[in-house]
Amino acid sequence: MTVKEFKLPDVGEGVAEGELVSWLVAPGDRVEEDQPVAEVETDKALVEVPSSYDGVVEELFVEEGEMVPVGDVIISFRVDEEGGGEETPGDDAAGDDAETEAEPEVDSAPADEPEPEPDAAAGGPGDAEPGELDTPSGRTFAPPSARRLARELGVDVASVDGSGPGGRVTEADVRAHAEGDAGSAEADGPDDGPEPRPSPTPTDAGSAGRKSAVSKRGDDGSADASATTSAGGPEPAGRDTTLATPATRKVARDRGVDLDDVPTDETRDGEAFVTADHVRAYADALESAAESTPEPGAAEVDEGAEPTATDVASAGSTTPVSGDETVPYRGVRRTIGKQMERSKFTAPHVTHHDTAEVDALVEARAELKPKAEAAEVKLTYMPFVMKAIVAGLKEHPYLNSELREDDEEIVLKGEYNLGIAVATDAGLMVPVVEDVDEKGLFELAAEVNDLASRARERKLKPAEMKGGTFTITNFGAIGGEYATPIINYPETAILGLGAIEERPVVRERDGEREVVPAPTLPLSLSIDHRVVDGAVAAEFANTVMERLENPLLLLNE
Structure with missing residues (x-):
């Protein structure tokens, strides 16, 4: 089986981006070539995006309601090496060559960002690590989300060791590299280098791996959860990996819940699987526990504690509590x-x-x-x-x-x-x-x-x-x-x-x-x-x- 990534195609003349309105498939679904997999709304119409492959849905990289530039990867498929989508039947070497040729177009840096030069200290192809992708062009394979994170953290993505398939750089790799640099700088002594890495946003929490609508890996950001647990709330699961549909992840974001903490007995492909009902039940339990806990007085507040995402949202929100609703002005x-x-x-x-x-x-x-x-x-x-x-x-x-x-x-x-x-x-x-x-x-x-x-x-x-x-x-x-x-x-x-x-x-x-x-x-x-x-x-x-x-x-x- 080969994993193939599929980019949002040009769905109309002059269209540069579109809103992914809904997914028509889920991870694990088998699809055929030309089968619609998503509905995308452009500034002209709502269109269905067909698959270019015969295979099984591996991962969804975009949430419903998210704006996606044309050319960004939105979904990946597990494709049989023989007769799968755009692949040509042949020996393993031919299949590898075809995949290597296709990938630079998918994951190359944006046109306005100069391609990073290969690190001379990394050695030539013969010195590459077993998991590293050998690319004659010197390109580094990383999804747009990983490249965006690298820019935010001041990391040269070309210097990051990729742990993904074929040496692909994930968000976890970028964070690990940034933290390693920060640790080295701290050991060497203070200097006037880059500013410290900002705290993860609520979207980043529990998502140290590749940004995906299917699974999120890494730090679980469980400060709020453990505080609630000590007050009699539900025990957070604290998993490293959680599978969920895009709709469920939207519910989790709306309720301020980390999916890795939501208890569940369901599994899919050997990984924990969370539904929207699980998220709502967990969020309701957290809210009930919070309501039953008295607010700390001024003397009890830890002034040195970092504000939680909920605190920041509450303090900076200007939205009235009268039930006003905001609707995106787009499409x-x-x-x-x-x-x-x-x-x-x-x-x-x-x-x-x-x-x-x-x-x-x-x-x-x-x-x-x-x-x-x-x-x-x-x-x-x-x-x-x-x-x-x-x-x-x-x-x-x-x-x-x-x-x-x-x-x-x-x-x-x-x-x-x-x-x-x-x-x-x-x-x-x-x-x-x-x-x-x-x-x-x-x-x-x-x-x-x-x-x-x-x-x-x-x-x-x-x-x-x-x-x-x-x-x-x-x-x-x-x-x-x-x-x-x-x-x-x-x-x-x-x-x-x-x-x-x-x-x-x-x-x-x-x-x-x-x-x-x-x-x-x-x-x-x-x-x-x-x-x-x-x-x-x-x-x-x-x-x-x-x-x-x-x-x-x-x-x-």
Whole structure:
């Protein structure tokens, strides 16, 4: 068996990082090539990441909810040497060569960090220790977490002896090297060298080994646990290794519990295995013991004692205790925010409001619904509106344009690709229906329903949200009449639809005017006033309303 590490691939054009939303596999699971192993949310969409190997999940290196740069290792697999994933069947030497060639790309230092030179005192390949990896390039193999820790502790990662597979440097190796240097410096006497290593953070406690979502090794940071034990609390287990799922580790972090201290009778692969229920029970027991212990007076406090992670968090926290919740501003929500900010502060918006009386449209849809249902199509008003908009864009092409400021030119688009804003749990997504002028009502209805459904399930591809020339937002589906929609920049216009409802309208009958209820559709048209004048916007709205009030005119579109 060979352990293969898998990096987060480029999951979309221009995407540099993504949030690992959820793992679809766990350590010990067998996976096949192209099987989805994780869901990652980028600033464009939620995508599934497929495995490149046939094998067994060895280790998860990223917690759910963590932001991961493209190219970072997120998971490793135990792969059979014959027929496993990217490996080519052959002798052992060939397999070793393939692995050696692949690893520098995975674990090389970031592009902006110069590669450390090999230590001349370490000797040549012939002098290497049995567990040390022989690399002609002089590279040191270490995961990003170990390299980050080395930078924080002022350690040259190239000088660290690796204890991991193939001589890979782990976080434990970096800490041991740093502590060894500190001990040597203390023995040699004080000097003005690097500052002392900071105390481990709550995430580091019990995690002296490689940062992993599966197992954490090293110091258990049990000061708080032993204090609670002496007060009658639960006895900490004090293990060196603990297996747990990413969700369980998140619960442990939230409750301030060291997984290595949580008691458990369950095992997996010969190691202790902790569940979220174990963590909660242990945390509840600790809290109960703490509540039953009187707080020490001022004279009883040990002023020389190091503050615990809980003390630091409590002292430095500015979060009110009234139940406020913080939500990360990233992914799709951050992209929406940046796009709205760019549009609003770039294009001077003007919004034109009008109302169409749509008696005939309501009747036309009612007549066509049975035929649509026979064709297994859900017919809404949206296809009629899309066709009416295309008619308006053909007569007033400046609303189907883009202003290119750098080139000082306005591009009048020859295609009619309409974006449909869809509200999802992640925020507003705008899938694009291409070539609306070439499609019929039923075809448009089927495509809009499919795109909207996949948008809500967050299964849209990034390409399906590009290339729009005009956008429609239907806030009336939720309830409302008028709004001031923000243009989907660099487009020059967006049309907002209110709810179709019966409202009072003035009609003339037998030479007399009277107020009667009639179905109406409120319209809110926002334009980029640099490109479109108010008069042109009103003429466009009149064209759209004319088609909606007389749907037979749509037969020409």
